[in-house]
Amino acid sequence: MFTAVMISAILFSxxxxxxxxxxxxxxxxxxxxxxxxxxxxxxxxxxxQNLEGWFQFDGNLLDQTGxxxxxxxxxxxxxxxxxxxxxxxxxxxxxxRYGFIIDSVPLPTNSSVAAWVKYDNPNMEYWPVYGPVSFxxxxxxxxxxxxxxxxxxxxxxxxxxxxxxxxxxxxxxxKLRFYIDGVFVGDVSNPGTFNSGPGNNGFTYWxxxxxxxxxxxxxxDDLRFYSRTLSAKDVAKLYSL
Numbered sequence: 001m002f003t004a005v006m007i008s009a010i011l012f013s014x015x016x017x018x019x020x021x022x023x024x025x026x027x028x029x030x031x032x033x034x035x036x037x038x039x040x041x042x043x044x045x046x047x048x049q050n051l052e053g054w055f056q057f058d059g060n061l062l063d064q065t066g067x068x069x070x071x072x073x074x075x076x077x078x079x080x081x082x083x084x085x086x087x088x089x090x091x092x093x094x095x096x097r098y099g100f101i102i103d104s105v106p107l108p109t110n111s112s113v114a115a116w117v118k119y120d121n122p123n124m125e126y127w128p129v130y131g132p133v134s135f136x137x138x139x140x141x142x143x144x145x146x147x148x149x150x151x152x153x154x155x156x157x158x159x160x161x162x163x164x165x166x167x168x169x170x171x172x173x174x175k176l177r178f179y180i181d182g183v184f185v186g187d188v189s190n191p192g193t194f195n196s197g198p199g200n201n202g203f204t205y206w207x208x209x210x211x212x213x214x215x216x217x218x219x220x221d222d223l224r225f226y227s228r229t230l231s232a233k234d235v236a237k238l239y240s241l
Contacts, residue, residue, distance in 0.1 A: 047237060052106045053225035057083075057092040061100065068105060068225070070207070073215075074098045083221045084116055084164035091221035096121070099208030099215045105225050107132055107203045109193045112170040112226040114238060117142075119162055119218040126216040128167075129223065131205035132194060135167045135178070137216065144169040144178025144185070148192025154178075155186040164219075166239045172229040182239030184232060 053068040055061065059080050061070040072078060077098035083090035117128045119137050127136040134145045138156065142165070145154040155178045168179040173193060178185045194203070207223070208216040222241075230238075 043241070044237060047234065047241075050226050050228040051224060052227050053102065053223070055223040057090065057221055057223070059089045061092075068102050070100045070102050072098060072100045081219050084118075091116070091219045093219050094208040094216055096215045096217040099206065102205045102207065104202040105131065105205050106227050107194045107225075108227050109173040110171070110227070110229040111194065112168060112228065112230040113205075113224070114166070114168040114226075114230070114235075115223040116164055116166050116221040117218060118164045118220075119216075121217040122162060124217065126209040126214065127206065128209075128216050128218065128220060129205060129207055130209060132203055133169050133171045133176070134205070135169050137218075142167055142180060144176055144188075146171055146176035146188070146190045146192075148190055148194075150192070151190055153188045153190045155188045157185050164221075168230060168235050168238070170229045170235075179232075179235045182236040 051065055054064040055068075055070065056064055057080065061072070061078060063069065074097070078100075079093040079095065080089040081091050081093040082088055111133050113129060113131070113133050113135070115129060115135075117137075119128075122140045125136070125138045127134065129135055130145075132147050134147075136143055136145060136154075140159045140161070141157050142160055143154045143156040144167070145152065146169070153176065155176065157178070157180055160180065166179075166181050170177045170179075174191050175187045175189050177187045205225075207220070224238075
């Protein structure tokens with residue numbers, strides 16, 4: 001498992017790859033249903049703190065913070081679909097034929113990545129979002145992942161259905177923590193540091209496995225990058241939006 005998703009020569013040279021499996025609480029809520037799109041709700045000020053990028057995918061690839069740019073692998077290829085609340089054209093749809101990259105993502109040692117995702121193909125091992133702090137799909141499981149200067153490690157969930165789910169990976173320089181639908185899945189130790197301060201252009205992120213010849217198949221909404229380690233309370237608040 002994971003041989004298909006291990007992408008070589010991306011960002012760092014990885015000398016160790018390890019996934020620790022920890023099931024999520026089976027009683028945890030599995031989806032959010034409502035009549036209001038998440039981008040229409042008031043966002044608590046604490047969830048705007050150190051928000052470095054926010055892609056709502058409301059029919060476009062614009063970053064709501066104005067800091068980042070998304071570059072498609074194929075001009076005009078982006079498609080949109082209903083989001084988790086049923087709002088039309090409010091989430092991006094990946095067909096397995098395209099993806100995009102986001103360059104110069106600020107990534108200090110304390111950082112977090114979050115997004116709503118919904119896989120279409122349960123028979124694949126690909127990355128909805130790949131970068132130093134990221135998450136991926138392994139068949140009917142999701143996993144959080146951390147890639148430092150020397151090693152790559154991750155933590156995998158139990159089985160997850162093909163409905164909308166909220167994934168969050170956080171890092172504090174010591175541990176990667178992974179959450180699904182506001183619930184803590186597990187953590188894995190991988191001490192390291194990142195540098196995206198003055199004079200550094202930040203890091204590149206691949207969305208829908210853009211660095212590979214194959215692409216992830218599914219939908220995505222509310223992709224967020226934070227230059228801080230989100231707390232469990234922060235994650236729960238984001239999930240409830």
